[in-house]
Amino acid sequence: MVSNAPAAAGQPLAIEAPLAIEAKGLVKRFDGFTAVDGVDLTVPQGSIYGILGPNGAGKTTTLRMMLGIIDPDSGVRRVLGHDRPHEVAHAIGYLPEERGLYPSMKAYEAIAFLGALRGLPLKEGRIRGKALLEEHGLGYAIDRTIRQLSKGMAQQVQLLGTLVHNPRLVVFDEPFSGLDALNQGKLEKTIRALAAKGTTVIFSTHVIAHAERLCDEVAIIAGGKVPFAGPVDLARDRIRPQVRLETRDADGPWRAALPADARHEGQFWLFSLPESGIEPLLRALIEGEAGILSLSIERAGLHDAFVAIAGEAAARALEQSPEEAR
Numbered sequence: 001m002v003s004n005a006p007a008a009a010g011q012p013l014a015i016e017a018p019l020a021i022e023a024k025g026l027v028k029r030f031d032g033f034t035a036v037d038g039v040d041l042t043v044p045q046g047s048i049y050g051i052l053g054p055n056g057a058g059k060t061t062t063l064r065m066m067l068g069i070i071d072p073d074s075g076v077r078r079v080l081g082h083d084r085p086h087e088v089a090h091a092i093g094y095l096p097e098e099r100g101l102y103p104s105m106k107a108y109e110a111i112a113f114l115g116a117l118r119g120l121p122l123k124e125g126r127i128r129g130k131a132l133l134e135e136h137g138l139g140y141a142i143d144r145t146i147r148q149l150s151k152g153m154a155q156q157v158q159l160l161g162t163l164v165h166n167p168r169l170v171v172f173d174e175p176f177s178g179l180d181a182l183n184q185g186k187l188e189k190t191i192r193a194l195a196a197k198g199t200t201v202i203f204s205t206h207v208i209a210h211a212e213r214l215c216d217e218v219a220i221i222a223g224g225k226v227p228f229a230g231p232v233d234l235a236r237d238r239i240r241p242q243v244r245l246e247t248r249d250a251d252g253p254w255r256a257a258l259p260a261d262a263r264h265e266g267q268f269w270l271f272s273l274p275e276s277g278i279e280p281l282l283r284a285l286i287e288g289e290a291g292i293l294s295l296s297i298e299r300a301g302l303h304d305a306f307v308a309i310a311g312e313a314a315a316r317a318l319e320q321s322p323e324e325a326r
Contacts, residue, residue, distance in 0.1 A: 020045045020169050020200040021066055025075035028061050035061045037224040038075070043202060043217070048195045050211035051204040052306065053221035054317035059204040060097060060173055062221065067094060067171060080169060090119035093167035097174045097204075099158055103147035107157050108133060110146055114161030125164055132160045136186075152183050159187070163194075170194060172203035176210055188214060206318055212302040220306060222314035238308050239300035243278065245269040248291025257284030273297060 021043040028036040036058045043049045051059050064070045066077050068085030079085040079092070101110045111132060112125030120128075133142050138156060146154055155178060162170065172191075176184050191214055194201050205211055211218050212232065219229040228235055246268050247254075257280065262271035274281060278297065285292055300308075307315045 018045045019043060021077065021079055021202070023066055023075065023077040026062065026065050026072045026077060027074045028065060028070070028072050035224055036065065039226050041219055041226065041229055043200060045200050046195060046198045047200060047216040048191060048214050049202045050215035050218040051202065051221060052208065052211045052218050054206050054314060054320070057221045058224040059221055063171055063173055063204060067092065090165065091168045093118070093162040093165070093170040095159060095162045095172045095175055097177065099155060101146045101154060101158055104145055106143055106145055107138070107141045107149065110157055111161040111164050114158070115164035118165045118167070120165040128164050129160070132164060136160065152179060155179065156183070167199065169200045170202070172201070174205060175203050176205065176207060208303045208306060208318070220310050222310040228309045232302060235305040235309065236300050236302060238305050240272040241297050241299045243271050243273050244296045244298065246293040247285070248293055249289070252288045252290055254284045254288030254290045257281050
């Protein structure tokens, strides 16, 4: 989309990234309980977008409202440019948290069936289903029924059924749940490949490591509210980088240049990066002959950002959520 704001003389027009999803003021109540309370989200097309929060925070309800599976009590959402998500259902792939396939269906037929629910002709779905199984190393399972597959293999089949119709937007609800480390790695690779070809990927998770490794942007959700939504780097920048300093001498005039929050742990000084940067401190250390043995600047991780943004209680709830290997 092109911004309506006039460009300054000699400056090019600012170009805004088109959005796959816009949601504003989404509210949903169940029997008097407010599950989602005024959620605003904007998901750029072609991005990997994470909805991060503990179980029960409102992630699934938010996803279902955005996709039109349930309607909000108030607020609006727009999906792939449409106010009615059902109008673009054929362009969306959705993998719900509750997995479910017909046990008597063969693997390739199950993929074709899921594609047919999104408008893909069954004949074409069968062809694509077999090709996808071969491509993902499951060719030996093409004619096996779902009940003959392991839980992990059945999850792979449902994932392929989510993608068989080549959707423009893919939404995964806790997609890593129940997967071993090997299959989690395969799923991460699949998500990156989808984004590389321009598909928008949204996934909910309570495992920070997945969001930190994969996402361009995240929405942090806690208690049905979104205290932060935006680029991962912007979330991490809520906390100043931390400096770790080791000196040969334990004392000297250079000590006066250390920030007020500096603390001594073992042989190291630990403190937040000063607003003025590291250069003035370096000059003081060198002129004061402190003898710098090591100095590192560590940027805050997404976990620390989550704590700062959502609070300790939400972070504890996140850590207590059932989870797999990080």
